Amino acid sequence: MRNTALAVVDMLYDFIDGSLACQNADNAVQETLKYIDKQTKGQGGEEHEILDTFPILFVRDHHPADHSSFKENGGIWPSHCVAGTKGGEIHSDLAPYANEELTFDKGCDKAVEQYSGFDAMNEAEQSLGEILELLDTTDIYVCGIATEYCIKNTCMDLLKAGFKVHLLKNCLGYVDYEGHLKALEEMAAAGVSIE
Ligand SMILES: [Zn+2]
Structure with missing residues (x-):
């Protein structure tokens, strides 16, 4: 049986309009909302019931x-997504x-x-990968920021773990357009379904 879930990766203010703002990020947030609406429309019931049949997992840097x-610590990125700051928060629409x-x-x-978000942990110290197993997920849909880094690494780890991975190409932000296209090609070659 096909059992789906959505992973929303790093749709956080620093990657949208903050210190590491990415291209297409705002648009990606709006397209993600449309996608969620489409999946949950017509299901009726309370929001928590809808989310029982279509779990939405959030990954946060x-x-x-x-x-x-x-x-300032020898890395390649400006300071971003520091715990407890606005820059590290999930977009308010999501x-x-x-x-x-x-x-x-x-x-x-x-x-x-x-x-990669695969080993990211919730408050109970369960990883995203573990939770997907517990949910009996077969097909994981992925969106977020940025294609070349956290999206690519997350998708590759999901593939390795045996999930069928679907990437929502209209729901992605990226550092660089050429890099985005190259990462899409690499993921497609590895077996990710670009949709
Ligand atoms: Zn980071």
Whole structure:
């Protein structure tokens, strides 16, 4: 049986209009909302019932202020998504769909880059991969920011773990358009379905 879930990766203010604002990010948020509406429309019932049949998992870059990926600490990125700051929050249009159990943080260890959301942890210290297993997910839909980094790494890990991975190409933000296209090609070649 086909059992689907959606993973929304790093749709956080610093990647949308903050210190590491990405191309197409605002548009990607709006397209994601449309996608969620389409999946949940006509199902009726309370919102929590809808989310039982279509779980939406959120991944958050969630760094300590002295994270090694920041330029001032020898990394390649401006400071971003520091835990407890506005820049690290999920976009307010999407936040109503997020709950604690299905929100997973990554990059919490200052020494580890962690682009992939696969091993990101919720408050109960369950990883995204573990939760997808518990939900009996077969098909995982992925959207978010940025295609070349966290999206690509997350999709590759999901594939390795045996999930059928569907990438929502209109729901992606990216650092660089050429890099975005190249990453899409790499993912398609690896077996990700670009939709
Ligand atoms: Zn980061």
